[in-house]
Every structure is written in C-alpha cells, then in structure tokens.
Amino acid sequence: MTSTTTTTGVAVTPQPSGGASKLAEYAQLKLQRKRRERLIEGVLLLAACVSVFTTLGIVYILLKESVLFFSHVPLWSFLTDTQWTPLFDDAHFGIAVLLAGTVSSSLVALVIAIPLGTIIAIYLSEFAGHKTRETMKPLLELLSGVPTIIYGYFALLFVTPMLQKIYPDLPGFNVLAAGIVMGIMIIPYVSSLAEDAMRAVPMSLREGSYAMGATRFQTAVKVVVPAALSGIAAAYILGISRAVGETMILAVAAGMQPNLTLNPLEPAATITSYIVQVALGDLPHGSIGYQTIFAAGLMLMVLTLLFNLVGYWMRRRFREAY
Amino acid sequence: MRTIRIELAALAVALGTLGAAAQAQVVKIDGSSTVYPVTEGVAEDFQKAKKGAVKVTVGISGTGGGFKKFCRGETDISNASRPILQKEMEDCKAAGIEYFELPVAFDALTVVANPKNAFIKQMTVEELKKVWEPAAQGKITKWNQVNPAWPDAPIKLFGAGSDSGTFDYFTEAVVGKAKSSRGDYTASEDDNVLVQGVAQDVNAIGYFGYAYYAENKSKLRAVPIVEKAGKPAVSPDEKTVLDGSYQPLSRPIFIYVNAKSLAKPEVKEFVEYYMKEGARLAKEVKYVPLPASAYKTALEHMAKGKKGTVFGGVAEVGVTIESLLSREARL
Amino acid sequence: MSAVLSQRRELLRSIIRRHKRWDAVFGVLGLLAMMVGVLTLAALFVNMALDGIPRLTGDFFTSFPSRRAGQAGILSAWVGSVLVMMVTALFAVPVGIAGAVYLEEYAKKNWFTDIIEINISNLAGVPSIVYGLLALGLFVYAFGLGQSILTAGLTLGLLILPIVIVTTRESLRAIPQHVREGAYACGATQWQVVQDHLLPYGTPGILTGVIIALSRAIGETAPIITIGALTFIAFLPPVPFAGDPPAGMFDWLFSPFTVMPIQIFNWTSRPDAAFQANAAAASFVLVFMTLGMNAVAIWLRYRLRKNIKW
Numbered sequence: 011m012t013s014t015t016t017t018t019g020v021a022v023t024p025q026p027s028g029g030a031s032k033l034a035e036y037a038q039l040k041l042q043r044k045r046r047e048r049l050i051e052g053v054l055l056l057a058a059c060v061s062v063f064t065t066l067g068i069v070y071i072l073l074k075e076s077v078l079f080f081s082h083v084p085l086w087s088f089l090t091d092t093q094w095t096p097l098f099d100d101a102h103f104g105i106a107v108l109l110a111g112t113v114s115s116s117l118v119a120l121v122i123a124i125p126l127g128t129i130i131a132i133y134l135s136e137f138a139g140h141k142t143r144e145t146m147k148p149l150l151e152l153l154s155g156v157p158t159i160i161y162g163y164f165a166l167l168f169v170t171p172m173l174q175k176i177y178p179d180l181p182g183f184n185v186l187a188a189g190i191v192m193g194i195m196i197i198p199y200v201s202s203l204a205e206d207a208m209r210a211v212p213m214s215l216r217e218g219s220y221a222m223g224a225t226r227f228q229t230a231v232k233v234v235v236p237a238a239l240s241g242i243a244a245a246y247i248l249g250i251s252r253a254v255g256e257t258m259i260l261a262v263a264a265g266m267q268p269n270l271t272l273n274p275l276e277p278a279a280t281i282t283s284y285i286v287q288v289a290l291g292d293l294p295h296g297s298i299g300y301q302t303i304f305a306a307g308l309m310l311m312v313l314t315l316l317f318n319l320v321g322y323w324m325r326r327r328f329r330e331a332y
Numbered sequence: 333m334r335t336i337r338i339e340l341a342a343l344a345v346a347l348g349t350l351g352a353a354a355q356a357q358v359v360k361i362d363g364s365s366t367v368y369p370v371t372e373g374v375a376e377d378f379q380k381a382k383k384g385a386v387k388v389t390v391g392i393s394g395t396g397g398g399f400k401k402f403c404r405g406e407t408d409i410s411n412a413s414r415p416i417l418q419k420e421m422e423d424c425k426a427a428g429i430e431y432f433e434l435p436v437a438f439d440a441l442t443v444v445a446n447p448k449n450a451f452i453k454q455m456t457v458e459e460l461k462k463v464w465e466p467a468a469q470g471k472i473t474k475w476n477q478v479n480p481a482w483p484d485a486p487i488k489l490f491g492a493g494s495d496s497g498t499f500d501y502f503t504e505a506v507v508g509k510a511k512s513s514r515g516d517y518t519a520s521e522d523d524n525v526l527v528q529g530v531a532q533d534v535n536a537i538g539y540f541g542y543a544y545y546a547e548n549k550s551k552l553r554a555v556p557i558v559e560k561a562g563k564p565a566v567s568p569d570e571k572t573v574l575d576g577s578y579q580p581l582s583r584p585i586f587i588y589v590n591a592k593s594l595a596k597p598e599v600k601e602f603v604e605y606y607m608k609e610g611a612r613l614a615k616e617v618k619y620v621p622l623p624a625s626a627y628k629t630a631l632e633h634m635a636k637g638k639k640g641t642v643f644g645g646v647a648e649v650g651v652t653i654e655s656l657l658s659r660e661a662r663l
Numbered sequence: 664m665s666a667v668l669s670q671r672r673e674l675l676r677s678i679i680r681r682h683k684r685w686d687a688v689f690g691v692l693g694l695l696a697m698m699v700g701v702l703t704l705a706a707l708f709v710n711m712a713l714d715g716i717p718r719l720t721g722d723f724f725t726s727f728p729s730r731r732a733g734q735a736g737i738l739s740a741w742v743g744s745v746l747v748m749m750v751t752a753l754f755a756v757p758v759g760i761a762g763a764v765y766l767e768e769y770a771k772k773n774w775f776t777d778i779i780e781i782n783i784s785n786l787a788g789v790p791s792i793v794y795g796l797l798a799l800g801l802f803v804y805a806f807g808l809g810q811s812i813l814t815a816g817l818t819l820g821l822l823i824l825p826i827v828i829v830t831t832r833e834s835l836r837a838i839p840q841h842v843r844e845g846a847y848a849c850g851a852t853q854w855q856v857v858q859d860h861l862l863p864y865g866t867p868g869i870l871t872g873v874i875i876a877l878s879r880a881i882g883e884t885a886p887i888i889t890i891g892a893l894t895f896i897a898f899l900p901p902v903p904f905a906g907d908p909p910a911g912m913f914d915w916l917f918s919p920f921t922v923m924p925i926q927i928f929n930w931t932s933r934p935d936a937a938f939q940a941n942a943a944a945a946s947f948v949l950v951f952m953t954l955g956m957n958a959v960a961i962w963l964r965y966r967l968r969k970n971i972k973w
C-alpha cells in the first residue's frame with residue numbers, strides 16, 4: 011500500500027480497492043481537495059492582509075502631508091520645542107506638549123483599568139458562580155458600549171464637580187476626570203478578554219492546585235494567571251492602545267489647552283483631541299496649521315509602533331504552552 | 333456560490349449606476365457649524381414648502397472642510413463663518429469652480445461676565461487687548477493690572493478654540509493680528525461649556541457668539557464695549573449691530589453658492605428662499621439679520637452674475653454691511 | 664512528641680486560616696471592583712434619564728431634525744445608525760474572522776507573519792479620526808463611493824477590524840491542541856478542522872470580540888463627520904433591497920445619511936437649553952440600541968458556551 015500525505019502532513023493510506031481506476035479517482039479527488047484548500051488559504055491570507063493595506067494607506071496619507079510640514083518646520087524643533095501653538099500667529103511646533111497630554115491621560119486611565127480589570131477578570135473566572143458571571147460580564151461590557159461623546163460630557167458635567175468637592179482648586183477642564191472616565195470605559199476590554207483567557211485554562215491545572223490544598227486566590231494567582239499570561243497580555247495591550255487612541259472624551263473634558271505638564275490636575279491637549287479640533291474646525295485644508303495634524307498623527311503612530319514592538323517581543327518570551 | 337456571484341454582479345451594476353437615482357433633486361450643503369443653525373432652519377422650512385419634492389442635506393465639517401468639498405464641486409453651497417481665503421480661492425480656480433458670496437446674517441461676538449461681578453461695567457478694546465494679547469501670558473493675572481480702578485482679583489479667561497473662526501475674528505479685532513493670543517485660557521469648541529465656566533466664577537470673562545449669550549441671559553451679563561476713546565460703550569443687540577455701532581465685534585457670516593449649481597432649478601429656488609426668509613430664520617436662532625435691503629441687493633448681485641469674493645482672500649474686521657455690498661467682487 | 668505535633672498542627676491551621684482570609688478579602692475586592700463599573704453605568708443612566716425621558720415621546724422617534732427643539736427628532740439618525748451598523752458588521756466580522764483564522768492556523772512563523780501581527784496591534788491604537796481621513800481619501804475620492812452609508816460602514820469596519828482579529832485569535836488559541844489533532848488524525852483538511860471544530864468551539868469568544876467591536880463602532884462620531892455624514896437630513900435612505908433589481912436594491916448603500924452620535928454632538932453644542940434635553944434623550948436611545956445589539960450577541964454566547972466542556 012502506498013502512503014500519501016495530505017497538505018497537513020498527516021499520512022493517509024487509501025483503502026484496499028478494486029483496481030487502478032479507483033486509485034486514479036482518489037488521486038483526482040485529492041488534487042481537487044488540495045486546490046480548494048490552497049484557494050481557501052489564499053482568501054484567508056487576503057483577509058489578513060487587509061490590515062496591512064490599511065496601515066499602508068494610513069502611513070501614506072500621514073507621510074504625504076507630514077513631508078510638506080517638515081519642509082517648513084525642522085524636525086529638531088518639532089521634537090524639542092516646549093510650546094505647541096501652531097495656530098497662533100507666533101507659531102511653535104513642539105510635539106512634546108501634546109505627547110505629555112497623551113501620556114498623562116493614558117497613565118491615569120491605565121492605573122484604573124488594568125488593576126480593576128484584572129481583579130474583575132480573576133474574580134469572574136475563579137470566584138464567581140455561573141449566574142453571577144453571566145450577569146456581570148455583559149453588564150460590564152456595556153461600559154465599553156457607551157458612546158465616547160456621552161462619556162466626555164459625563165466627565166465634564168458629573169465627575170469634575172464631584173472631584174471639585176474633594177479638591178476645590180481643580181479647574182473645570184482637567185485630565186484627571188477625563189482619565190478616570192476613560193479608565194472605566196477600558197475596564198471591559200481588559201476584564202472580558204483576560205477572563206476569556208483564564209477560562210480557557212484547562213480545569214486539570216486548577217484541580218491539581220486545589221488537590222495540593224491551595225485556596226482559590228492562590229490557584230488564581232499562581233497557576234491560572236501564569237497559564238493565561240499571553241491572553242492577559244493581549245488584553246492589556248488592547249486596553250493600552252485604546253487609551254492612547256481615545257479622542258472624544260479628552261476633546262470634551264480635558265480642555266484643549268496645550269500644556270507641557272504631566273500633572274493630571276490641569277487641562278491638557280492630547281495628540282488625538284488636537285487632531286479632531288483642527289480637522290473639524292475652520293482652518294483651510296492645505297494650510298500649515300492643517301498639516302500639523304498629520305505630523306502629530308505620524309508621531310503617535312511611531313510611538314504606538316515602538317510600544318507594540320516591545321510588547322510583542324515580551325509576549326514571545328513569556329508564552330506558555332500546555 | 334451562485335448567490336454570491338449574483339450579488340457581486342448586482343453590486344457591480346449598482347456601482348455603475350451610481351450617478352442616477354440617489355442624486356436627483358438634492359441640494360448639498362456643508363461647512364461651518366456657526367452658520368449651520370440658520371441654514372438648517374431654511375432647509376427645514378424650504379423642504380416643507382416644497383412638500384418633499386426637493387431634498388436638502390446639511391453637514392458640519394467646519395468652514396475649512398466645507399470649502400475643501402466646495403472647491404471639488406461636491407457641494408452646492410458652503411456655509412462659512414469667515415470669507416474664503418487665498419489658498420481656497422486658488423483651489424476653486426484650479427478646479428474651475430466659480431461662486432457667489434452671499435452674506436446671510438451677523439454674528440455679534442459677545443464678551444460676557446458673571447452677573448455677580450461688580451467692577452466690570454464696560455471694557456475698552458484697549459483693555460481687552462491688554463488681557464488677551466500674547467505678551468499677557470503669565471504676566472497679566474490680576475484685574476487691577478488691566479485697570480487700576482479694578483480690584484486685585486485673579487483673572488479667569490474663557491474663549492474659543494484656536495482653530496475656529498471665532499478665535500480668528502476676535503484676535504484680529506482686539507489684538508490687531510489674527511491668531512495672536514495668549515495661550516493660558518480655557519479654550520473650548522463647545523460654547524455651552526464656556527457659558528458654564530463664566531457663570532460659575534465671579535472673576536471670569538469669556539467671549540462667544542451672541543446666540544449663546546441670548547439663551548443664557550439669566551446666567552451671564554454682556555459687557556458693553558468701547559471701541560475707541562471718546563465713543564460710548566455699546567452693548568450687543570440687534571439694533572446696535574444693524575446700525576453698525578457695535579464694533580469691532582460684529583462679523584458677517586456667509587454662504588457661498590456654486591455658480592454651476594445655480595443652473596439647477598432647485599438650488600436657485602433654495603437660494604432665493606434663503607434670501608427671502610433668512611431674516612426671519614436668523615432672528616429665530618438668535619443671530620442678527622441683515623437689513624431687508626441687503627438681502628435684496630445680494631440677490632440682485634447674483635442675478636447680475638457678480639461672482640467672487642469682496643474680501644480678496646483675506647479676513648477683515650469691522651466691515652459694515654453697506655461697504656460689503658458696495659464692493660467689487662473678485663473670483 | 665505529641666506537643667510538637669500539636670504545635671505543628673496549630674501552625675498549619677493558622678497558615679490555612681491566613682490563606683482563607685486572603686481569599687475572602689480578594690472576594691470582597693472583586694465585588695468592589697465590579698461595583699465601580701456598575702455604579703458608573705448607573706450614574707450615567709440616571710443622569711441621562713432625568714434629562715431625557717420626558718422627551719421620549721413617539722414623535723421623537725418619528726421626526727426629523729429641526730431647529731425647533733420641541734419638534735426635532737431622531738428618525739433619520741436611528742435609521743442611519745442601524746443601516747451603517749449592518750454594513751460594518753457585514754464587512755468587519757467575516758474579514759476579521761478570516762484574517763484571524765489565517766494568522767492562527769495557517770501562517771508560518773516567519774517575518775511576514777510577524778509584520779502582520781504587529782500591524783494589527785498598532786492599528787488598534789490609531790485615533791478614530793485618522794481612519795476618517797484615510798477613508799475620505801480612499802473610499803470617498805479614490806474609489807468614488809461618495810459620502811454614503813457604504814463608506815461609513817467600511818470606515819467603521821476598518822476601525823474595529825483589529826479588535827475582531829485580536830479577540831478571535833485569542834479564542835482560537837484557547838482551544839486545546841487535542842481537538843485539532845483528533846480531527847487531523849481522522850483525515851480532515853485544515854479548512855475542515857477550522858470549519859467543523861475550531862469555529863464552533865471558538866464562537867463564544869468570537870462573539871465577545873464582535874460585541875465589543877460593534878459597540879465601539881455605533882458610538883463613533885469623529886470619523887463619520889470627516890467622511891461627510893450629515894447633520895441635517897430630513898429624508899430616509901431608500902429601503903434596502905426593495906428597489907427595482909438589480910441596481911435599485913443597493914441604492915440605499917449610496918444614500919446620504921446621518922447617525923445618532925452626530926445628532927447628539929450637534930445638539931449638545933446648541934445654546935438653546937431645550938436641545939440639551941434632546942441630546943440626553945438621544946443618548947438614552949443610543950445606549951439602548953447598543954444594549955440591544957449586546958443582548959442578542961450575549962444570549963447567543965451564553966447558549967453556545969454551555970456546551971463547551973474540556
């Protein structure tokens with residue numbers, strides 16, 4: 011009997027048959043199968059490449075306008091100037107100012123989202139009963155479903171006055187309120203995905219741990235979380251990306267005042283809120299003020315790329331197989 | 333597989349006949365969110381008057397975004413809170429788009445203060461300049477630095493975002509140079525937020541369009557403006573804007589109409605309706621309407637084919653409606 | 664001897680008590696953490712309800728926008744949102760799942776695959792308005808699709824694609840290898856393994872991702888305004904698939920439109936206080952629409968998850 015291999019490399023031995031015609035028929039079927047599989051793989055590859063085309067498209071439009079921008083403004087001053095007043099008569103183009111806003115708002119959001127999201131994920135996966143889990147998980151996912159513009163006004167009109175009761179000197183626009191609301195919005199990104207990852211850890215691992223006399227908490231922290239680490243890290247990275255890319259909440263509640271500070275108790279402009287402000291404003295398209303949004307967007311992309319590269323490398327190192 | 337192929341074929345045909353059905357009898361308008369309330373009112377009443385035979389759509393991409401689409405021939409009318417600028421004029425010329433510039437109303441930029449504020453009875457343009465010019469950043473922080481008669485109270489400022497036409501106009505009128513302003517004030521695109529800011533702080537002042545003051549008269553007080561030494565302080569309202577005494581903070585707002593679109597009967601009817609009803613509708617949304625003669629003259633100019641802008645691609649401050657209507661237009 | 668033993672036993676018991684205490688503490692912590700989220704939702708709802716519910720009359724749902732706050736309604740907005748979501752889902756879900764399946768099951772571990780993966784995480788962090796600018800240049804101008812529902816659906820689809828891909832991958836990764844190996848051992852091809860085993864098992868996780876992704880898309884404002892969604896539109900797109908076939912059936916895709924977040928955005932910035940009530944009511948409706956989408960998907964996920972045991 012001759013053994014043949016399928017595209018997946020598994021050996022398949024044809025059944026004992028009555029003659030060469032049957033073998034030919036099988037060979038024909040196998041060829042068709044192979045062709046179909048190749049076709050399907052090609053279609054799937056195309057789908058995966060849509061994201062590459064999207065990035066190429068985004069990079070193209072960002073670069074096209076940024077090149078024009080950098081012919082007016084030297085890269086050095088773009089990176090080191092301490093003021094961002096591109097639309098004023100006396101224009102300064104220091105991206106560090108907007109970066110400070112992006113960093114401070116994202117940090118506030120992540121300080122809330124990551125701890126709370128992880129705790130919730132562990133609780134739902136390891137502690138909660140079936141009913142609790144199936145009610146709370148959708149409820150929390152609703153948090154990510156509220157339109158960001160509503161969150162923005164919530165931060166401005168509800169959270170800020172509340173914070174002002176604790177800290178009366180807080181300005182009406184501040185990064186803290188916006189960051190807090192952003193963090194709460196991101197909780198489901200972290201908790202839902204992390205919880206899915208933890209639930210996928212086979213029961214056998216947990217049972218082994220319980221058999222050793224560990225409590226639920228110890229099992230969760232010492233067995234389940236390390237086993238689900240890659241999924242949890244994916245959840246974190248998604249959450250961080252969401253925080254950095256958020257636009258409307260900051261546009262509405264953080265004020266749009268470019269301010270070189272990491273202090274969340276002050277108003278600030280982020281790269282994203284600045285882009286929205288200008289793209290939907292009254293500036294003529296094609297002016298240097300308008301081109302600044304592409305330069306700022308390019309900066310943001312470069313930073314998230316660096317960050318993603320680091321995260322990716324770290325995940326490769328710590329992936330656990332079971 | 334069969335159904336997929338049929339759907340793909342249908343999609344292809346649909347793409348091919350793109351121009352046909354959906355585009356019939358639609359007047360497309362886009363541009364400034366400042367002019368939007370007036371245009372919306374006109375569009376609504378016009379559609380009702382035509383009993384749905386003509387459709388009107390209005391977007392709020394901003395004055396800049398609106399002109400971009402306008403100069404590509406994608407919109408019939410562009411709402412603008414400032415005149416068309418040089419670069420946009422060139423774009424339109426390159427695309428072969430000719431247009432009519434029609435002023436539709438006045439927006440009186442109002443300086444407001446908290447009603448409980450006891451010392452700001454009026455402000456001169458000089459004082460406003462001292463408060464808002466770039467040199468004031470970080471230095472002019474107390475009211476007695478602006479006017480020694482005023483108390484030693486901290487200055488809190490609220491104003492328009494630096495990308496808006498309001499900002500451009502205010503800085504040009506007050507500081508003397510467009511976009512020339514101090515940076516340490518609370519800026520917002522949403523004027524309602526500015527209203528709240530001033531209403532909550534006794535020592536605050538802010539500036540925004542008249543409509544936002546008119547709707548919140550209980551929370552704010554308009555500050556009368558003294559244009560030059562020797563002139564009286566003038567409060568913004570319909571009368572003072574119309575007779576030209578509220579200066580320099582009255583600014584005209586416009587619509588720009590594509591000359592080719594005017595050949596379409598529905599667009600022509602819409603513009604004529606706009607000029608006829610514009611005064612009533614502008615008043616409803618708390619803008620200052622132009623005098624009736626102004627609308628008639630604008631229509632006449634359009635009928636005579638007086639294309640182009642009278643501003644030469646540069647923004648101007650303190651324009652009165654008579655001078656606007658008597659100028660020479662240039663494409 | 665027994666004294667030492669009983670001492671040891673006491674020590675052991677105290678350690679166990681301490682661990683149990685930590686367990687209980689963490690249980691409380693978990694509940695508190697969830698309460699933060701739930702309380703925020705409650706505060707949001709109450710806020711919107713107080714201002715908005717008086718405005719929720721039947722007229723509100725069946726009227727077009729108007730300059731008079733009392734007459735303004737969300738008819739064109741909610742219809743537009745529903746239609747745009749349909750297009751978004753039809754685009755993002757198949758493409759996202761297909762892409763994730765490729766990356767997880769077919770892709771060889773080479774540099775090209777790495778590039779695609781880093782790409783996808785990167786895209787999740789691009790601000791939504793940049794997608795709007797991209798779509799303006801690409802879909803509206805280059806492809807000539809105009810300022811239409813189709814463009815909006817594709818734009819939002821691109822926006823949420825990374826979320827769908829990442830979550831689908833994670834759910835596929837969670838399926839144990841022995842499921843695949845068993846299927847291969849029976850002679851299945853790769854696609855048969857995916858179609859008959861992985862996708863069914865992965866559906867709950869995939870649905871999680873689709874829920875989160877579509878909820879994000881329905882609330883987006885900035886990119887939709889950029890591609891030219893309207894704020895005042897007093898007519899509805901043609902009924903889908905109801906025109907004269909073949910071309911008329913797709914007329915609705917190329918129709919101008921508006922969506923709920925844009926109406927809310929416009930109404931909140933109007934000076935007339937009555938519009939604020941409109942905005943609150945519309946926000947309420949929008950959140951309910953999102954709820955509705957979530958509820959359907961969650962119910963599906965719940966039903967499917969019950970059957971998975973490994």
